[in-house]
Amino acid sequence: MTHIDTVADLRAWRRTAGRVVFVPTMGALHEGHAALVREARRLAGADGRVAVSIFVNPLQFGPGEDLDRYPRTLDADLALCAEAGADRVFAPPVEEVYFSDRSIQITESRLSRVLCGASRPGHFDGVCTVVAKLFNLVQPDDAVFGKKDYQQLAILRRLVRDLDIPVQLHGLDTVREPDGLALSSRNRYLSPEERAQAPALQASLQLASEACRRGFREAGTLLSLVREHLAARAPLGRIDYAALVDRHTLEAQAQANADSLLALAVFFGGARLIDNLELD
Numbered sequence: 001m002t003h004i005d006t007v008a009d010l011r012a013w014r015r016t017a018g019r020v021v022f023v024p025t026m027g028a029l030h031e032g033h034a035a036l037v038r039e040a041r042r043l044a045g046a047d048g049r050v051a052v053s054i055f056v057n058p059l060q061f062g063p064g065e066d067l068d069r070y071p072r073t074l075d076a077d078l079a080l081c082a083e084a085g086a087d088r089v090f091a092p093p094v095e096e097v098y099f100s101d102r103s104i105q106i107t108e109s110r111l112s113r114v115l116c117g118a119s120r121p122g123h124f125d126g127v128c129t130v131v132a133k134l135f136n137l138v139q140p141d142d143a144v145f146g147k148k149d150y151q152q153l154a155i156l157r158r159l160v161r162d163l164d165i166p167v168q169l170h171g172l173d174t175v176r177e178p179d180g181l182a183l184s185s186r187n188r189y190l191s192p193e194e195r196a197q198a199p200a201l202q203a204s205l206q207l208a209s210e211a212c213r214r215g216f217r218e219a220g221t222l223l224s225l226v227r228e229h230l231a232a233r234a235p236l237g238r239i240d241y242a243a244l245v246d247r248h249t250l251e252a253q254a255q256a257n258a259d260s261l262l263a264l265a266v267f268f269g270g271a272r273l274i275d276n277l278e279l280d
């Protein structure tokens with residue numbers, strides 16, 4: 001597996017690559033990313049190629065967010081990509097991606113107003129802009145994203161729909177620790193006490209999902225179950241949001257239906273953990 005850091009080399013590779021399945025990342029890769037690369041490998045088949053990008057995108061970090069502290073672990077990331085079946089890793093410096101006098105950016109004006117977007121203004125515009133650019137550079141046939149960042153995936157589905165970008169998106173289920181905690185590069189910021197309480201996020205969503213299956217479909221009831229469970233099992237956590245939304249539009253729902261998503265964000269100290277669950 002070779003690692004490329006210039007647009008010229010990427011374009012040269014792309015011309016000969018045939019079908020390409022793409023996994024965009026910001027590095028600090030863990031087993032969750034390995035699962036995305038393995039899924040890309042499966043989708044690409046024997047003749048297709050798997051490309052991974054590693055780029056910490058400054059446009060999606062707000063002032064005071066962790067851009068400078070964001071972990072950079074390129075050597076370990078390259079080893080993980082090779083092991084999981086990637087053919088090429090594109091890991092460009094910022095100057096290779098953004099012109100210093102750039103003046104065009106994508107704006108998403110509906111789905112990014114809620115959930116994580118409500119407290120991170122501009123974040124999803126930065127995500128849309130870099131993903132559109134990466135799609136133009138890599139020109140993949142398919143791209144794989146994790147469902148842990150469910151809002152991101154829903155917004156990127158809009159991006160390719162609204163801008164007619166010919167890339168098929170695939171969402172992959174969240175990879176978890178044995179106790180249910182969703183893998184995240186931000187888990188490393190948790191103290192041992194916080195780490196012990198963090199599985200309560202998924203457990204609280206499962207509890208609401210079971211209640212939903214038993215016929216309790218009102219948002220108020222389901223979200224109370226989530227809040228009560230977190231208050232009891234994760235007292236070090238502070239809920240940012242707990243919401244029942246339509247999984248495509250992200251609009252709040254009063255009653256759960258077959259398109260529902262329970263979405264949750266909880267602060268533990270400075271670390272903000274997110275999780276979600278599709279209801280059936």
Ligand code: PAF
Nearest residue numbers: 024025026057127130149
């Ligand atoms: O999910 C991520 O790691 C990033 O938001 C993405 C999609 C690579 C864009 O920078």
